[in-house]
Amino acid sequence: MEHQQQMIQQLLEAQTQAQAQALANQQAQQENQLKAQQDMQAALLQCMSSNGDQGRSQLRDTERRVEGLSMTAYHGHLNESIGLYIHRVKTFFAAKNLKYETDETVEARCLAMVVANLQGQAAAWYQELASQGHGFTTLAEFEHGLREEFEPSDLQERLRDRLFALQQKGCKDLVEYIEKFRRVCTDVQEMSELDKVTFFIRG
Numbered sequence: 001m002e003h004q005q006q007m008i009q010q011l012l013e014a015q016t017q018a019q020a021q022a023l024a025n026q027q028a029q030q031e032n033q034l035k036a037q038q039d040m041q042a043a044l045l046q047c048m049s050s051n052g053d054q055g056r057s058q059l060r061d062t063e064r065r066v067e068g069l070s071m072t073a074y075h076g077h078l079n080e081s082i083g084l085y086i087h088r089v090k091t092f093f094a095a096k097n098l099k100y101e102t103d104e105t106v107e108a109r110c111l112a113m114v115v116a117n118l119q120g121q122a123a124a125w126y127q128e129l130a131s132q133g134h135g136f137t138t139l140a141e142f143e144h145g146l147r148e149e150f151e152p153s154d155l156q157e158r159l160r161d162r163l164f165a166l167q168q169k170g171c172k173d174l175v176e177y178i179e180k181f182r183r184v185c186t187d188v189q190e191m192s193e194l195d196k197v198t199f200f201i202r203g
Contacts (some may be wrong), residue, residue, distance in 0.1 A: 063102050069095055071113055086143055089114060100139060111139055126147055169183035 072088040074080060093100060093110055100107035118126055127144075129135055136142040190201060 071117040073117045073119045074122050074146075075120040076118075076125065077120075078152070080150075082143075082147055082151050086146075089139075107138060111136065111142060114139070114142065122146075122150065 069092060071092055072085060073083050074082075097112055098106055100110040115126055136145055148162070
C-alpha cells in the first residue's frame with residue numbers, strides 16, 4: 001500500500017512538473033508577444049503622434065487585435081467547470097494586460113467581452129437578465145450570478161461521485177487517468193490529500 005502511494009505520488013509530481021513547464025513555456029511566449037506588442041505600440045505612437053486623438057484611437061483598436069488569443073466560451077452545461085472557466089477568463093485578460101481590477105472602464109469592456117462569448121443557455125440566461133434591467137456591472141457580480149444559476153447546490157457531492165466512479169480501465173492510459181482525476185480535483189473543496197490518494201488507488 002505504501003509502495004503504491006509512493007508510485008502514485010511520483011506520477012502526480014511528474015505530471016505537475018510537466019504542467020508547470022508547459023505553463024512556464026506558455027507564459028514566456030505570452031511575455032514575448034507582449035514585448036513585441038509594446039515595441040510596435042511605441043513605434044506606432046511615434047509615427048502617429050501628429051494625428052491626435054484619432055491616431056491614438058486607431059492604435060488602441062490595433063492593440064486589441066495583435067495577439068492571437070480568443071476568449072473562452074461558456075455554454076452553461078452541467079459538466080462545464082465554472083471555476084476553470086473563470087480561471088481561463090482571468091488568464092486571458094492578464095495576457096491582454098487588461099487590468100480590470102483598478103479601472104471601471106476597462107472592467108466594463110472586459111465584462112462585455114465575456115458576455116459576448118456566452119453560448120447556448122448561458123447566453124439566453126444573460127439576455128433575459130439584461131432585458132429586465134438586471135445585468136451585472138462587475139466581473140465579480142457576473143461570477144456570483146453565474147454560479148447561482150448554473151452551479152448545482154450539491155456540486156461537491158457530484159464531484160466526489162465522479163471521483164468514485166472514475167476508473168483507470170476506462171482511460172486509454174495512466175496519463176489520461178491522472179489528467180481526468182486532477183481535473184475533477186480542481187473543483188473539489190475540503191478534501192484531504194489522504195482521501196485523494198484513496199480515491200486514486202480505488203480507481
